[in-house]
Amino acid sequence: MAIALPVFGGCNSGVVQDQILEANTPDPIADARSLLNAYITNPAVGSEAMDFDDLVSRVSGVDADKGAKLEQLLGKAKQSGRVNQSAAKKLLAEFE
Numbered sequence: 688m689a690i691a692l693p694v695f696g697g698c699n700s701g702v703v704q705d706q707i708l709e710a711n712t713p714d715p716i717a718d719a720r721s722l723l724n725a726y727i728t729n730p731a732v733g734s735e736a737m738d739f740d741d742l743v744s745r746v747s748g749v750d751a752d753k754g755a756k757l758e759q760l761l762g763k764a765k766q767s768g769r770v771n772q773s774a775a776k777k778l779l780a781e782f783e
Contacts, residue, residue: 688747713728713745715734715742715745715746715748715749716749716750716753716782718742718745718746718758719742719746719753719782720779720782720783722735722742723775723776723778723779723782724779726764726770726772726775727779728773729778730769730770730771730772730775731768731769732764732765732768732769732770734766736761736765737765739761739762739764739765742756742761743755743758743761753781753782756778757778760774760775760778
């Protein structure tokens with residue numbers, strides 16, 4: 688015995704879904720700004736260093752020059768365990 692259930696799709700259901708996905712897409716530049724702001728306050732590098740490569744990749748996908756500069760700063764931070772605060776401030780100004 689089969690039961691048929693009505694399907695309510697609506698005309699604009701695909702458009703609504705696209706808008707929802709677009710609104711939830713993270714902005715890599717905003718993520719980088721947030722990270723840089725945090726390092727200006729506290730330059731110690733913690734477990735977030737595991738995500739540096741992903742962030743650099745996402746930023747590079749939007750702006751290759753900014754991605755390269757971010758990669759250089761975060762690469763040095765991985766090695767030393769600290770972020771150069773003056774370099775972070777300078778880079779943050781470029782991300783504004």
